[in-house]
Amino acid sequence: MQDRLLNTTECKTDSFCKPQLPGCYNNACRHFIRSPIPYVADDGQLSADVFKIHSTNAKNVLTVPRLYFPCGRNRLVDGLASGVTGMAGLGRTRVSLPAQLSSYFKFDNKFGLCLSSSTRSSGAVFFGDGPYTLLPNVDASSSLTYTPLIVNPFVVFGENADASSKYYIGVKSIKVNGKHVKGYNETLLSVDDQGEGETVISTVNPYTIMNTSIYKAIEAAFVKAMPKNVEKVTNVAPFGACFSSKNIRSTRLGPDVPSIDLVLQSKNVWRINGANSMVKVKKNVLCLGFVDAGPLGPNRENVVIGGHQIEDNPLQFDISASRLGFS
Incomplete structure (x- = not known):
């Protein structure tokens, strides 16, 4: 909240x-x-x-x-x-749960988050610095890559004290299977002079939602990059690109499908593999887990990275240093 x-x-x-x-x-x-x-x-x-x-x-x-x-x-x-x-309010505000805990216990205002992709196991939230032990003897915080968190300079809903309670990151471009995606205006990925646009991370949205022009460009590039022996099938709402899974093999990173790379402001790359890009909607049918949000998404954001895309991916929201760590 x-x-x-x-x-x-x-x-x-x-x-x-x-x-x-x-x-x-x-x-x-x-x-x-x-x-x-x-x-x-x-x-x-x-x-x-x-x-x-x-x-x-x-x-x-x-x-x-x-x-x-x-x-x-x-x-x-x-x-x-x-x-x-x-x-639990985890937003970038002065009264959020991370902010209150860091103030009381005198540690840097940061927290780690890992959402589980399974209903049979729980995710985890760690307040403060690592270690983030998600597996025995494995500290997830020791192998993170970082990109800046961006504060939207425009007041949101008149709340002057906390003009931006969300977690924005700078995405400069998008690649599918290593190839630069064209066909949309890349400035849509960044906040404009009216405080609109930008890319935000959200645990509220189950799937990543995108401005129509961005979504259509990624969907077209993804369909083109899919192996020829994979059949495209009737779409299942709310998704716009669905495939027969009969000729898609499974790997430890999920279905073997084209990767999607978010090229970030830090020049690091957030890679989305099959486990986080594809959604099984019914037997033998997988859909690209991105949703067309229309000309401008909810709350006037062009890209909202949703829960499915961050499952099993340890993230660290370091508010003190204004940076996001991802695996």
Whole structure:
């Protein structure tokens, strides 16, 4: 969630601080909450409670005596998985969970994230620096490549304190199977003088969504690069390029299909292989897991890198150094 924190010292006399949600927290500060799933906004209240979290060795439980969080109506969590009653705010704000933990424990404001591609295993979030031990004796934080995180200089929804709570990266060009993708304006990958465009990373969107011209160019290049013995089949919504998997062999990096490279501002390359580019929609059918978002995507962003594309890919969001680490 993206939050606007009010000064709690002013809440004793400010008429804005009145009990609004008796079942939530009495006599608290009124608080504006915006939830991305579903995308709704509502009044809530600022609350605080004791927060406990395991250390990375899983042996110690660390305690934060007062962690702040917004508390709102049930409709703010409609659409979440069964049994889920809230969300952890990991955005680039001063009151996010990483920011509060780093402030209390006095470590650099950074966190590592690895989403699981399986419903049978959990992902992981690490607050602070490594080691990020995802496999026995393997520190995922030791082999990361970095690219700058970009702050959108334009105010978002009038929140002057946190003009950009999202994680933007600079993508300069895109390649499919090592070949430069043409047919779209590459300036669409960067923020323009109105604060529109850019490339953002999101765990809210299940798949990467793109401006129509970018999507069409990548789809055409991907279809062209697919081996001739792989049959294109009827599309399955919301995807626009689907294939029979009968002649696609499996590898440890997923289906053996053309790779997609994001050439970044740092000149490093974020490679998307078959495990993260393809989605199995039914027996013997794989689809390119990118979605056409129209002329300008949701929230006026041209590329939103979604959850499927970052699964099993350790990421480090280093807010202190303003950089993203990826494997």
